[in-house]
Amino acid sequence: MTSSTAAVLQARGLTKSFPGVRALDRADLTCRSGRVHALVGENGAGKSTLVRILTGNQLPDEGEVLLDGRSVRFADPREAMAEGVSAVYQELTVLPAMSVGDNVMLGQERTSRGLIDRAAQDREVRAALARVGLGDLDPRTRAEDLSLANQQMVEIARALVRRSRVIVLDEPSAVLSGDKLESLFTVVRGLAADGVAIVYISHLLEEVTDLADDVTVLRDGRVVSTGPAGDYDVPRIIRDMVGRDVDAVFPPLPEPADEVVLAVRGLVPVSSTRSPVALDLDVRAGEIVGVAGMVGSGRSRLLRTIAGEHPRAAGTVEVAGRPVPTGTRRAIAAGVALVPEERKTEGLVLPLSVRANTTLAALGQVLRGGFLSTRRERVVFQEEQARLGIKASDPEQGTWQLSGGNQQKIVLAKWLRRGPRVLLLDEPTRGVDVGAKSEIYRLVTGLAVEGMAVVMVSSDLPEVLGLSHRVLVCRGGGVVGELAGDDINEENVMHVALDTAGTSR
Amino acid sequence: MSAAVAAGTRPRRISLADLTRTGAAVWIVLLAAVLALTVADAGGFWAPANIANVLTATVVLGLAALGQHLVVLSGGIDLSIGSAATLSALLTALLINGYPIRTAPVVIGMLLLGGLIGVLHGLLVARVGLPPFIVTLATLYLIQGAAFTISTTPTGRVTSALSAVALERIGPVPYSFAVLVLAVAVVAFVLARTAFGRQLYAVGGDPAAARANGVPVARVLVTAYVLAGVLAALAGVLLAARATVGSPTAGLGLELSTITVVVLGGTSLLGGRGSLVGTLGGVLLLSLVSSSVTLLQLPATLTDLIRGVVILAAAAIFVTRARR
Incomplete structure (x- = not known):
């Protein structure tokens, strides 16, 4: 089956060095039309560099790119696009202030006698939007009014307008969840059925094995393995990515002490929610409390309220028996530390x-x-x-x-x-690769052993389940459930988070 | 669930932010100012001569502001607009020096000169990669220096035909106003209906995104600066026409006035967002402020103070805030 369809785009022996690091080392890749080729690897494994070379954002030091068997050299994304190679980047390039239609046609404006041919553009935009499942979206909508998921579809629509034969999707699932992911898969499968060659980069390995026809694993700039997706399961991919087995990801949890370090009573963040749920929470020394819930369920706000960053509508916070006033500086002085979600803008300079x-x-x-x-x-x-x-x-x-x-x-x-006595973690391993994740888990449990009280918000469910003594579940701006001991499992968390028990909303 | 929501859009109400974004906000302020002036001195304000004064003031500022608008949309800024207008005004009067036959070639030559300055800006910004602020700060001094080298005192003389364009009027409307109207129409059309117009917003909004989507970023930037240079030169020609002589300080401070009106109109100095309607409202408002100081017989020295207050007040309410 693999050899039945022609190779559209091939990389042969691509090598690229940056000062101090060989980002790509004699990498090969073969993309066939009508197939989804998953490209996986840890951060820094060379996926981005490979993609940047294929799409004309970078030139290789050595090696060549073949298109239909003929050697090509893309010095600029324009050249790659002209040959039918497009990319949808992880950092979305939708321009928020422009309309959906203008965004889709960006760089491909159809003109007649120097003027934009609105009728022709409109036809193309509607056709492309229909193919990505947004047939009923008005092209005049401003892009900033779209959800992230739909902005991503707009990016894919752009690639369609360019008559792309190869489309690279760089971490398309990073901004998606649940049914949005399903509709992305449907679109990707549809494109493949139309004969487009897809390169699919992802961190979520389950989706790789679901969607892909072929898999290539990169590590330290080299291709570790490549082959049909049927030969791969998640453990093998992880083994290839990391170079070793990672079964001992979560270290054993320490036994919490009796001393209550963090005591939260009746805490309600200032918010627009009509009926806020007050939070009562005791965290003992050496205890790790996980906070789960869907994005937008108010998890981060709760954490930031405890940390004094977000104003309180009601309630008190005490650390080791002493009240923590609001205000970031005063909360820090009282022994509360918050590792924020936005590492690059709030966590670090x-x-x-x-x-x-x-x-x-x-x-x-x-x-x-x-x-x-x-x-x-x-x-x-x-x-x-x-x-x-x-x-x-x-x-x-x-x-x-x-x-x-x-x-x-x-x-x-x-x-x-x-x-600090209290460590608040907001998405502590977002954008962190597999190896470094387990190191952070060890550090956090180590800090708990030393007597710190830890509260951790995370969207990574296995992480919450594997690292917490207790799990709080958020929905609609407040904590609606608590799981402990053997009750901590994926199904229970999702039931509470999504309110599938059918209680009112 | 409505169709719009189903398609993934959030419903929204018209807000102050929308008024700012569409440029409507500054027109509301303008309307209020007109009402206030009507109450204060209806006869004086609505006199054709006074209206003509206001409109005359809009021409030079408006032409230069159109150029600034384009450059700010591209994510840049042009600090040299005032000195480019000065050089153009000085050379127009000096080279025509009263000979009618020279008028057309000199005016065309000035527009070319403006375009050339724009090419220089565009290449330094797009190809060399220097920040627009630095590039045009340097050329502000270079061009002003060139003007002073040519003459330190007012010199030359434009033809009566050229000065008639600036000084004569039909009722309250000066001839030169037609030049502005034409220029506005051209710029509006270019922004709305050409690929360059679309791509300008993209380049200003996110240059990396524009490049990734195959937009010829350098070409778009150069075009924006060329248009700004040509418009500044045209403003200079009309400055000379209005003064009938060429002065080496004719366009002094014009670059700051143009930035003022662009910002008042709700255009983001970060690039990629802006409304031409807003910029034009800003031009009218600033012109109104300057001419009303005379109308209300306030001391001319107050102009700058009033300007500062107007800018700060308008900014506090309307200007696109930096988003975190």
Whole structure:
């Protein structure tokens, strides 16, 4: 079956180096028309570099790209598009201020005598939208009024307008969930049935085995394995990606102490929800409480309210018996630390060095005669580097250069310098690859062992299930259920999160 | 569930943000100002001579602001518009020097000169990758310096035909107003109906996204700066026509006025969002403010103070806020 359809796009021995790292090392890839080819690998495995070369965003140092067997060299995305190779990037390129129609036709405007041919454009836009399942969407709608899922469909519609024969989808599922994912699959399968060759990049391995016809696994810039999807199951993909078995992902949980560190009473965040549910929560030293729920269920807001960042409508928060006032600074002083969801904008000051980020929350420790001592800062950084296993070349390295996992460790290090009693984690492993995830899990359980009270919000259900003593489930702005012990499983969480028991809403 | 919701759109009400975005907000302020002036001095304000004053003031500012509007949409800024207009005004008067036969070639030459300045800007921004603020700050001084090198005092003389365009009027409408109307029509048409127009919003909104979708980013940027240069030069020609001589300070401060009106009109200085209707409203409002100081016999020294207050007040209510 594999050889029955012609190879449209092939990569042969592609190699690309950046200062200090070989991003791609003699990589091969064969895309056939009508087939979905999954490209998997950890962050930094070389997927993005490979895709950037195939789509004309980057030129390889060595190797060649073949289109219909003929060697091509795309110096610019325009050239790749002209040959029918398009990409839908993880970072959506929909322009919010423009209409859906203008977005779909961007760069492909149909003109007659120098003027935009509105009728022709409208026909094309409607046809393309219909193929991605948005046939009843008015092309004049502003793109910013669309959901993320539909913005993504607009991106795919763009590729259709270009008569693309190869479409690269870079992490299309990252912004989707549930039925949205199903409709994406339907669209992708439809495109493949029409003879388009699809390259599908994803972190979610279940969906890879569901959707793909072929699989290629990358690690450290090299192709580890490639073959028909039937030869792969999730454990094999993980093994190929990581280079070892990852069964011991979650370390054993420590036994919590009796001392209640965090005591929340009747807490209600200021919000527009009509009937807010007040939160009562005790977290003991050494206990990890997971918070699950759908995106938008108010999980993050709850966490930020405990951290004093979001105003309280009612309720109190106590740490080790002492009240925590509202206001971020005062909550920090009281021993509460929040590792925020937006690591790159709220957790870190990316342009600063790793040294400066590590000491940022506790500058008092690195003063010398009232002034900052860079030498002391370096010592502090090196202590944390050793303790948390931060992979950075030296204290002056720019934080933006680190991988997601190491960036997250810097955020943790920053708060640990203050010796917090309560650690609040919001999506602690988002954008972090498999290997670094298990390291973060070990760090968090280690902190619990040391007596910290941990509350963790996560969309990664296995993570919540595997790392929590208790699980709170959020819906509609407040906590609606709590699971403990043997009740903690995926079905129970989803039942409560989605209210499938049928109680009122 | 309505069809719109089913298709994945959020329903929305008309809000202050919408008024700002569509440029309607500044027109509301303009209307209020007109009402206030009518109450204060109906006879004086609505006199044809006064209306003509206001409209005359809009021409030079409006032409230059159209160019600024395009550049700001592209995500840039053009600080050299004032000095480009100055150089154009100075050279127009100097080269024509009273000879009617020279009028047409000199005017065309000025527009070419403006275009050339724009090409330089565009290439430095798009090809070399320098920030527009720095590039045009440098050319602001370069062009102003060139003008001072040519002459430090008002010089030259335009023909009576050219000055008639700026000074004569039919009822309350000066001839030169037709130039502005024409320019507005052309720019509006280009923005709405050409591929360049569409792509300009994309380049300003997200250059990386534009490039990823095959938009010729460099060409779009160069075109925007060329149009701005040509419009600034045209503004300069009309400055000379109005003064009948060429002054090396003719366009002083025009770049700041154009930025003011573009911002008042609700266009985002971050690029990619803006309304031509809003910018035109800003032009009228600023022209009204300047001419009303004279009308109400306030000391001319108050103009800048009033301007500052108007900008701050309007910004507090209407200007597109930076989004977090």
